[in-house]
Amino acid sequence: MHYLSGLRAHPVLWRVLAAVVGAYVFCWGEVALCVVSFTALGMGFEDAEHLASMLTMLTYLVLFLWAFAASSLVRVWGVLAGGGAVMAALASLLQWQLVA
Amino acid sequence: MFQNFRLSMAWVHTWFGLVLGFVLMICFFFGALSVFDREIDRWAIPASRFAPQPMPSFDKLLRPVFEDMQPNKESLDYLRSRVDGPLPSYFSTVHSWAAYTTHRDPVLGIYAEWEVPKVRNEDDTAWGNSTIDPRTGMLLPDDQLKIGSQFFYPMHYGLHLTWHGLGYWIVGLAALVMLAALVSGVVMHRKIFREFFTFRPQKATQRSVLDLHNLSGVLALPFHFFFAFTGLVIFASIYFPVAETQLKPLHELHEKLEEKTTGLPHERSRLAAPLASVDAMVAEAQRRWEAKGMAGEVGYLSVSHVGAANSYVSIYRAGTDRIALVGDGIHFKASTGQLLREDPPRTTPDSLNTFLTGLHLQHFRHWLLRWLYVLGGLLGCVCIATGFIFFVEKRKKQHAKTGSQGSRVVDALAVTTVTGMLIATLTILIANRVLPEFLPVGWPARGDLEFYLFWAGWLLAMAHAFVRSAPVAQGQLNPAWREQCWAVAGMAVAAVLLNWITTGDHLIRTVFTHTYWPVAGVDLFLLASAALAALATRMLTARMKAFKPKLSQPQTEELAHA
Numbered sequence: 091m092h093y094l095s096g097l098r099a100h101p102v103l104w105r106v107l108a109a110v111v112g113a114y115v116f117c118w119g120e121v122a123l124c125v126v127s128f129t130a131l132g133m134g135f136e137d138a139e140h141l142a143s144m145l146t147m148l149t150y151l152v153l154f155l156w157a158f159a160a161s162s163l164v165r166v167w168g169v170l171a172g173g174g175a176v177m178a179a180l181a182s183l184l185q186w187q188l189v190a
Numbered sequence: 191m192f193q194n195f196r197l198s199m200a201w202v203h204t205w206f207g208l209v210l211g212f213v214l215m216i217c218f219f220f221g222a223l224s225v226f227d228r229e230i231d232r233w234a235i236p237a238s239r240f241a242p243q244p245m246p247s248f249d250k251l252l253r254p255v256f257e258d259m260q261p262n263k264e265s266l267d268y269l270r271s272r273v274d275g276p277l278p279s280y281f282s283t284v285h286s287w288a289a290y291t292t293h294r295d296p297v298l299g300i301y302a303e304w305e306v307p308k309v310r311n312e313d314d315t316a317w318g319n320s321t322i323d324p325r326t327g328m329l330l331p332d333d334q335l336k337i338g339s340q341f342f343y344p345m346h347y348g349l350h351l352t353w354h355g356l357g358y359w360i361v362g363l364a365a366l367v368m369l370a371a372l373v374s375g376v377v378m379h380r381k382i383f384r385e386f387f388t389f390r391p392q393k394a395t396q397r398s399v400l401d402l403h404n405l406s407g408v409l410a411l412p413f414h415f416f417f418a419f420t421g422l423v424i425f426a427s428i429y430f431p432v433a434e435t436q437l438k439p440l441h442e443l444h445e446k447l448e449e450k451t452t453g454l455p456h457e458r459s460r461l462a463a464p465l466a467s468v469d470a471m472v473a474e475a476q477r478r479w480e481a482k483g484m485a486g487e488v489g490y491l492s493v494s495h496v497g498a499a500n501s502y503v504s505i506y507r508a509g510t511d512r513i514a515l516v517g518d519g520i521h522f523k524a525s526t527g528q529l530l531r532e533d534p535p536r537t538t539p540d541s542l543n544t545f546l547t548g549l550h551l552q553h554f555r556h557w558l559l560r561w562l563y564v565l566g567g568l569l570g571c572v573c574i575a576t577g578f579i580f581f582v583e584k585r586k587k588q589h590a591k592t593g594s595q596g597s598r599v600v601d602a603l604a605v606t607t608v609t610g611m612l613i614a615t616l617t618i619l620i621a622n623r624v625l626p627e628f629l630p631v632g633w634p635a636r637g638d639l640e641f642y643l644f645w646a647g648w649l650l651a652m653a654h655a656f657v658r659s660a661p662v663a664q665g666q667l668n669p670a671w672r673e674q675c676w677a678v679a680g681m682a683v684a685a686v687l688l689n690w691i692t693t694g695d696h697l698i699r700t701v702f703t704h705t706y707w708p709v710a711g712v713d714l715f716l717l718a719s720a721a722l723a724a725l726a727t728r729m730l731t732a733r734m735k736a737f738k739p740k741l742s743q744p745q746t747e748e749l750a751h752a
Contacts, residue, residue: 098369125433129440133537134448135440135441137539137540138436139426139427140539140542142542144426144542144546147366152203158192158202185436185439
């Protein structure tokens with residue numbers, strides 16, 4: 091609960107952090123998962139990297155703005171940090187399957 | 191937190207635009223100058239004022255130069271703490287040699303990498319670079335700064351803040367904020383179509399500045415979006431380094447797979463073999479391009495694992511007539527000249543990537559487009575600068591009443607990033623012409639001194655902007671705007687005159703009798719800047735004379751929420 095009261099005390103700061111850092115965490119997960127998935131589908135590593143980063147830069151923009159537009163700050167952080175962690179974990183799992 | 195979507199977007203636009211706007215000014219302005227980076231290099235290094243040259247003969251000219259090369263000082267400094275024991279005094283195992291040229295390069299940049307014995311991270315190599323006259327193979331003095339391609343160009347993507355790549359990250363965030371500012375700007379202003387055609391210069395400053403902000407933002411919206419976006423894509427592997435971290439195992443697996451399909455070895459073999467004639471390989475590559483109906487010059491040439499039995503030579507076609515920087519690579523076995531591989535047609539993701547990055551980096555030949563790029567970059571500066579001025583104009587009367595210093599500080603920073611940046615730029619150009627060719631022993635290198643003077647000029651302009659900023663706190667104009675415009679006009683003319691005095695290249699010569707557009711273009715651009723700055727001085731003088739504080743001003747709804 092301490093965490094939530096912090097959110098309420100400095101809402102702008104938490105939104106700025108969500109937009110910059112939270113969205114970065116999400117985007118890291120997206121890049122990693124996209125690269126692994128694309129290579130699993132037969133694409134070359136560098137092609138996968140380029141395509142993943144082009145898609146993700148657009149995601150970053152959308153998430154950046156969403157962090158300010160969304161009504162619930164808790165939901166914003168949940169989606170950004172949670173989504174990023176889940177995608178990054180999936181990427182590592184899939185990579186482990188591909189490399190093994 | 192925000193009452194509605196539009197207000198949340200207005201908040202993002204105002205505050206992120208303000209904070210990162212100062213960085214964006216640098217990116218757009220020096221990016222615009224970088225469009226003509228090689229031409230600015232010619233202006234700054236008079237010894238290199240000759241016509242662009244094709245890639246010279248490797249066997250006769252490049253090879254001896256490469257063989258004499260050794261790592262540069264920055265590289266050795268970097269490696270010193272990353273090896274066990276002392277660094278060798280001579281680096282003998284060459285990892286690669288490379289040369290890159292375009293249709294605008296009289297001089298040739300060459301690069302080499304060496305393997306480092308006892309290095310802890312095996313990916314670390316020693317590197318070195320030189321610039322040569324491709325007609326003779328003579329080295330150009332390396333203490334001279336290529337002001338266009340080694341100063342203005344890296345400034346626009348890295349701010350010369352090299353500590354842990356900090357500059358890249360700041361510029362990356364600024365690019366993201368530029369995209370966010372464009373989207374939020376469109377959301378804030380419903381009458382977007384009308385804004386294409388609205389400019390009311392005779393209205394109050396606040397109104398006409400907003401018109402100009404909207405006009406420059408909307409008119410060049412696709413340009414601004416494209417450059418901010420592709421800038422992020424170009425450095426994506428810096429911003430999301432998954433290949434070297436989380437996905438390193440997968441990356442290494444793919445490198446091995448790639449090695450199998452391309453036949454180009456990633457690791458150096460232990461056996462040695464001599465290098466066959468590379469000129470013969472170049473001739474064969476050109477014959478193959480011609481057979482495909484796309485005869486062309488060599489843009490990029492490299493030799494990998496030099497001296498090893500599995501060494502190979504890669505020859506890429508210059509992208510003068512297409513958007514990709516280079517392409518259609520052909521690879522040969524270095525010891526025999528036997529063809530190893532011809533690159534297949536690009537895959538779809540690769541075509542998309544080279545198209546986007548190639549359009550940003552534009553090494554192709556298209557002079558009209560090149561000038562439109564400059565115009566687009568400067569429109570970006572107009573958009574950001576008018577954003578600052580609008581921010582100040584909207585608040586300064588209120589701040590004058592409440593005694594707040596907010597608009598005064600923002601205005602002084604705006605002076606620093608608009609006219610102050612021009613002063614810094616002109617300082618480095620003037621320093622380049624004034625400093626003697628050879629400096630006394632014990633002085634910093636000539637290029638380093640130019641670099642320091644640039645920052646000194648900028649700091650001085652900043653100090654001036656703050657010292658003169660008091661009237662803003664009373665709701666009036668900062669006289670630093672006018673004074674610095676005056677300085678810009680004087681310095682731009684001085685730079686042109688100094689170029690004439692120190693090199694003998696005056697405009698009649700560079701335009702008419704011994705036409706050399708790179709230098710003439712820089713001079714003409716400087717004179718045009720001087721004229722604009724003089725005009726701005728006159729208008730600001732008139733405005734300051736006519737100034738009478740008007741405290742109550744009707745505000746439209748749009749002004750109120752912007």
